[in-house]
Amino acid sequence: MYEEAGEVFDIFRGVFPISFLLFVPAVLIIVSPDPVEAAHEFSVYRMQQFDLQGTSYGCRNAIVNMEARSLGASMLTRRCVVTRLADLTVDKFKDLVDQSAGAVLVLLPDDLSNVPRENLEEFIELEHDLMDQDVNTPVYFAVEDNTLTKIYAAIQDGSNTDKAATATEALLHAASANGFQMVTTATQATPIKDAQITSIQGKLSGLGIEEHLPTVAIVAHYDTFGIAPHLSYGADSNGSGMVALLELARLFSKLYDNPKTHPKFNLLFLLSGGGKFNYQGTKRWIEDNLDHTDGSLLSEVSFVLCLDSVGSGDGLYLHVSKPPKEGSALHSFLEELKTVLDAQFPVVNFTMVHKKINLAEDLLAWEHERFSIRRLPAATLSHFPTHRALERQSITDQKFQVDPGVLTRNIRGLAEALARHIYNLTAKGHDGSMEIFQDGLNLHPKSIEAWLNSVTAQPRAAQLIGKDHTLLSTMEQAMNGYLKDVRRLTFKPDKRDPEFVFYSAMQTTMNAYNVKPAVFDLFLAVGIAVYLGLVYVAIINFHFLYNFVTSINTIKVKVKHQ
CATH class of the missing domain: 3.50.30 (Glucose Oxidase; domain 1)
Incomplete structure (x- = not known):
């Protein structure tokens, strides 16, 4: 055994560089715990x-x-x-x-x-x-x-x-x-250089000369807002408003398609973009209709009804900037809605809320204020009693926040009141318990819930809705199935003084x-230095170690021969 000591040391001395190269990786592997993936x-x-x-x-x-x-x-x-x-x-x-x-x-x-x-x-x-x-x-x-x-x-x-x-x-x-x-x-x-906002418009023309008939506009913005755009699903605000508008379009399209029930009223529907950015899409739509278009339906509108968050709670609030005068179309609709809700849905607490427009504030409270600024009679229907409800702009506004049964109930009440208004049923002696939308004209709760699932399946922040977004195609296709003259209205911000600017990397x-941590590198460096020092000392004094082992071997041999 001891005779081979010299050979062993020779082997170690020959492979030392390789041993040294393998030492550091071995240390790193041994000392690196791995509680989670690297x-x-x-x-x-x-x-x-x-x-x-x-x-x-x-x-x-x-x-x-x-x-x-x-x-x-x-x-x-x-x-x-x-x-x-x-x-x-x-x-x-x-x-x-x-x-x-x-x-x-x-x-x-x-x-x-x-x-x-x-x-x-x-x-x-x-x-x-x-x-x-x-x-x-x-x-x-x-x-x-x-x-x-x-x-x-x-x-x-x-x-x-x-x-x-x-x-x-x-x-x-x-x-x-x-x-x-x-x-x-x-x-x-x-x-984002090509940022834009798109709105979708469609209409149902009344019986008679369209330009001479009164018009009611139904408006709902489709975009959402939250702390992070890609997490903003907006089920209640304003997915419920979108669904309500589409269901109203479906219901009234059946009445307008039937010559016996074709009313002498125009209905105008708008899914507006940029609602969460001070209603930029609505602002541009109003300007295009009132300032640049001859014979616009909007110029002779009876009133505008905006829908914002109607999918929860036992309250409905009609927000107005100016209380409607008695005898006006908006006042008549307000009374019809109150009559229907009292007779058919007594659990619903319906109230009109008056709030003046504060032009000193940077942001408007409700979408109807865009119309009120242009002296158009308008109101917003919502289950929120105030525009300051923080739930309207939160990533927590997901599908579980909306009750499909409540949404269906509110759509029914709204549809019944609107039908009573355009057919003037109160003046004809029909009380609020009369149901117009039943049998073949009934609401489809499953369809309403399916639409709610569809619009909340993806985030709808305005920054994410480009011109080729599937949401726009889906909404346009749905409106084409119910309405006439459906078209997109797209605008980009002014390059010199942009109304809005969106950013990338969201x-x-x-x-x-x-x-x-860095301190581990210090410990490792010290350990390697000590190791190299010991190896260096061993190499320099290797002949002492060799002579020591050789002498022991010699003594053992002599003892054996004796």
Whole structure:
């Protein structure tokens, strides 16, 4: 055995460079724990960014490439703070900004319908308050999955280093913990050059000379708003308004197709775009009809009825900028609606709400105010008693917030009141209990729910609705099945003084890379230096070791021969 010692050392000495090369990777493999995947790619959605009438809103940065920290960590400068929705408040967000946090990633529950109501209300307030902040920090949202849950737990564990009792404990914990580098693939956000807003118009012409007949316009905007465009589904505001308009178009198209029930009234339907951006689509539509078109139906309109959030609650409110005069068409419709609801749906609390237009405010309260400014009689029907209801602009406005039964009930009440108005049934002695829409003219609850499922199947933020969007094609096709002269009306903002500006990079991919903290590199460097020093000393003094082993071998041989 000892005779071969020299050969063993010769072998080690010959393969030393290879042994050294294999040592460092072996160390890295041994000391690297892997509680989660080394890298995880997931979709993230950036906080709103847009300009409206010369004012900038929302988050103005998109690039993230920094180490992750939990909300409770003490060192947040140039770090990406990862937090759950339930843990974030406006005060905490302000603290993050004050500490120069580099970015914020908010993890959302995968199913908001399971979140307690009080927690949803808190988040809705948070959305509203965040949009009022001057935000230069990139703010992203992601839907939490199992992998993100593990990553979040690992980030929290790594952040506990800041809370260690001693510096030595903190140093050792930092060296052993895993960290994450959060990196987005997005470039800096830039204005969308071909941004546009599209509205869709259709009509049912009354019996007689169209230009001489009174007209009622039914209007609903189709776009949505929330803290992140790609998470804004707007089931109630204003998916319910869209569905109500389409169902009204279907019901009245049957009356207008039958010569026996063809009324001497024009019905005009408009699905407007840009509703959440101060009703830009409606504004342009009014201008085109009143300022640039001869013989417009809108110039002789009896009244305009806007539909906004009619899919929930036991209340209906008719919002007006000026109380309609007794004997006017709008007053007559108001009375008809009250009569129908009292007789057929007594559970519904119906009230007219009067609010003057405040021209000093940057944003209008309701869509009907666009018409009222041009002295057109108009009102908005909604289950919200005030325009300040924060639920109208929230990513929590999803399908579970709408009751299909309530939506069907409200559409029926509205249809009955509108039919009574155009046929003048009250003057003919028919009371409010008379049902017009029954048998072959009945509403289709399943169809209404199917439409609701369809319009809430994808986000409808105005930034996402391009000219080739499937939503526009679907709505146009549906209106073509019920109405006449259906057409799209598209406009782009003025290049010199744009009414609105949308920005890119609202959805991107983020990678969470599992990395060791910088202090681990220090420990590893020290370990490698010590190792190399020991190897160097061993090489320099190798002859002493060789002579020592040889002498022992010689002694053993002599003892054996004796």
